[in-house]
Amino acid sequence: xxxxxxxxxxxxxxxxxxxxxxxxxxxxxxxxxxxxxxxxxxxxxxxxxxxxxxxxxxxxxxxxxxxxxxxxxxxxxxxxxxxxxxxxxxxxxxxxxxxxxxxxxxxxxxxxxxxxxxxxxxxxxxxxxxxxxxxxxxxxxxxxxxxxxxxxxxxxxxxxxxxxxxxxxxxxxxxxxxxxxxxxxxxxxxxxxxxxxxxxxxxxxxxxxxxxxxxxxxxxxxxxxxxxxxxxxxxxxxxxxxxxxxxxxx
Amino acid sequence: xxxxxxxxxxxxxxxxxxxxxxxxxxxxxxxxxxxxxxxxxxxxxxxxxxxxxxxxxxxxxxxxxxxxxxxxxxxxxxxxxxxxxxxxxxxxxxxxxxxxxxxxxxxxxxxxxxxxxxxxxxxxxxxxxxxxxxxxxxxxxxxxxxxxxxxxxxxxxxxxxxxxxxxxxxxxxxxxxxxxxxxxxxxxxxxxxxxxxxxxxxxxxxxxxxxxxxxxxxxxxxxxxxxxxxxxxxxxxxxxxxxxxxxxxxxxxxxxxxxxxxxxxxxxxxx
Numbered sequence: 001x002x003x004x005x006x007x008x009x010x011x012x013x014x015x016x017x018x019x020x021x022x023x024x025x026x027x028x029x030x031x032x033x034x035x036x037x038x039x040x041x042x043x044x045x046x047x048x049x050x051x052x053x054x055x056x057x058x059x060x061x062x063x064x065x066x067x068x069x070x071x072x073x074x075x076x077x078x079x080x081x082x083x084x085x086x087x088x089x090x091x092x093x094x095x096x097x098x099x100x101x102x103x104x105x106x107x108x109x110x111x112x113x114x115x116x117x118x119x120x121x122x123x124x125x126x127x128x129x130x131x132x133x134x135x136x137x138x139x140x141x142x143x144x145x146x147x148x149x150x151x152x153x154x155x156x157x158x159x160x161x162x163x164x165x166x167x168x169x170x171x172x173x174x175x176x177x178x179x180x181x182x183x184x185x186x187x188x189x190x191x192x193x194x195x196x197x198x199x200x201x202x203x204x205x206x207x208x209x210x211x212x213x214x215x216x217x218x219x220x221x222x223x224x225x226x227x228x229x230x231x232x233x234x235x236x237x238x239x240x241x242x243x244x245x246x247x248x249x250x
Numbered sequence: 251x252x253x254x255x256x257x258x259x260x261x262x263x264x265x266x267x268x269x270x271x272x273x274x275x276x277x278x279x280x281x282x283x284x285x286x287x288x289x290x291x292x293x294x295x296x297x298x299x300x301x302x303x304x305x306x307x308x309x310x311x312x313x314x315x316x317x318x319x320x321x322x323x324x325x326x327x328x329x330x331x332x333x334x335x336x337x338x339x340x341x342x343x344x345x346x347x348x349x350x351x352x353x354x355x356x357x358x359x360x361x362x363x364x365x366x367x368x369x370x371x372x373x374x375x376x377x378x379x380x381x382x383x384x385x386x387x388x389x390x391x392x393x394x395x396x397x398x399x400x401x402x403x404x405x406x407x408x409x410x411x412x413x414x415x416x417x418x419x420x421x422x423x424x425x426x427x428x429x430x431x432x433x434x435x436x437x438x439x440x441x442x443x444x445x446x447x448x449x450x451x452x453x454x455x456x457x458x459x460x461x462x463x464x465x466x467x468x469x470x471x472x473x474x475x476x477x478x479x480x481x482x483x484x485x486x487x488x489x490x491x492x493x494x495x496x497x498x499x500x501x502x503x504x505x506x507x508x509x510x511x512x513x514x515x516x517x518x519x520x521x
Contacts, residue, residue: 147342153313155361156332169348247347248391 034215043220052205052221058118059190059202060228066122067186070129071179077130078137079163088138095138098131103189107196121198125189129182136178140171173249176240183232191225258445259287259310259413263319265470266305278470279305282319285464285473287413287445292436294448294456296502297466298510303449304341306471307417310447311338323413337411341418344405345390345398352377352386355404362409376404379438396427400434407438416448420455428452429487432459440483453506457498458490465505468512475505 016036022028023035034042046052081088103124110120144167152162168175194203202221209218265281280302287293297303308314309321315330323333345354355376359369377383380400390398399419406414416435420428432455439446450456456463463477479498481489489495 145342145344147340147344148346150313150338150340151344154311154332154336154338155358157361161361166346169346172348243348246389246391248389 039219039223042216043223046220055202055205058200062118063186063190066125069126070182074130074133075137078134082141095135103127121190121193124193125186128185128189132181133178136174140174144170180233180236187229256288257286258289260322261285264316265318267317280471290443291461292446293462294460295464296456298468301466301469302471307415307449311415335412337406337409338415339402339406339419341421343398344402347390350387354401358409372408376408380404396423413445433487453499453502468509
């Protein structure tokens with residue numbers, strides 16, 4: 001492991017250790033936050049008892065669905081918009097300001113339209129993730145070397161084959177950046193929606209625990225979300241690193 | 251009739267004018283050009299920067315349509331479409347960085363109906379011919395610029411083109427590597443029997459490699475002169491030591507000096 005990697009682990013371990021000490025000596029009282037070791041133990045207990053399995057499955061399956069939709073529709077939309085210059089020029093300002101819009105504010109409207117089921121949460125998460133995918137797909141496609149496109153033409157590839165075999169593989173590092181955002185946005189969208197108005201899922205359980213001063217549930221579930229999100233992003237980061245190094249870019 | 255049989259590619263009155271964008275005037279890039287490429291010959295084109303050499307190659311490749319005139323390959327007219335039997339090696343690195351060398355070379359073949367066994371055979375032969383066998387599983391980023399260009403040449407050769415178009419393929423390489431790559435190119439030309447059309451800015455490269463050299467004018471590019479080198483088919487880079495090589499290079503420069511000055515003037519006026 002490189003020195004920066006070791007340093008990163010030391011910093012994180014140091015912060016957790018400091019938090020542990022502050023909680024143990026009473027600088028942070030246990031009513032506000034239990035020590036990290038206690039949170040980890042409570043998480044372990046929650047996972048082995050299976051008490052929140054249904055909520056966990058609901059949240060992550062919804063997030064996965066929103067993520068898959070954002071990635072597939074986002075990449076397809078990115079390819080189409082890239083091929084249609086006037087559409088691109090019309091949409092660019094919209095993309096630039098998209099994240100200034102609080103998407104979660106549409107949640108009540110979506111509930112009116114789709115009811116209190118999973119659909120509004122999935123739509124919110126999808127709306128958050130899809131534009132990150134589109135923008136990064138466009139970025140990647142803008143940077144495909146022209147000579148590769150000429151090579152595609154020499155191989156007589158049609159536009160769809162060119163996208164699948166040449167432009168998207170060439171743009172993969174940028175797509176991965178978008179995918180990393182989409183993972184985070186999918187989780188934020190689903191859990192955020194569950195917080196606001198829902199009867200199930202991790203977000204609902206965290207909010208419920210918070211309202212009932214149930215730290216032994218709230219903190220472990222927050223930790224679980226963090227672990228899952230960071231693990232997926234670390235995995236994608238390692239994949240990205242491998243791709244970049246294969247291309248001589250890192 | 252016999253002469254027609256020997257003509258592999260013919261250009262008649264080929265002209266290319268790029269439409270002006272955003273109110274800018276149109277650019278007359280090329281022509282009119284009349285030229286016959288003989289079957290199996292090595293033809294090089296030299297000319298000042300921006301004279302339309304690459305545009306001419308794109309027209310021959312079918313990547314760009316002519317504004318006026320006609321291009322025929324093996325008697326069939328080319329109208330901005332890619333013809334069977336034509337291969338191009340570009341100046342820029344055209345390796346796919348996400349594929350290993352084997353897959354890069356096999357790429358074009360896999361877009362055809364050729365069987366997997368035949369593809370494997372052709373790719374292995376090309377790897378061996380280009381000295382790339384030990385690097386079959388490597389990625390382009392692990393190879394030098396010269397080796398990557400060899401990969402691109404191999405990718406074109408496996409398709410067994412009858413006309414190979416090379417757009418300054420050694421432009422980014424150092425002088426020694428260029429000489430050696432030139433020798434390899436001559437060997438491949440002899441082995442394949444293909445017609446080669448080479449665009450280059452290096453007069454010595456053209457003088458060493460080609461049977462005939464077309465000298466182009468500053469924009470709009472026209473053929474000012476065609477110089478016959480008279481080299482034997484089994485030549486190699488040692489011809490650079492001969493007096494004749496010096497005479498050919500000097501003759502090319504005589505033609506090009508004035509055109510290069512005009513080209514510089516055009517660039518500074520445009521700036």
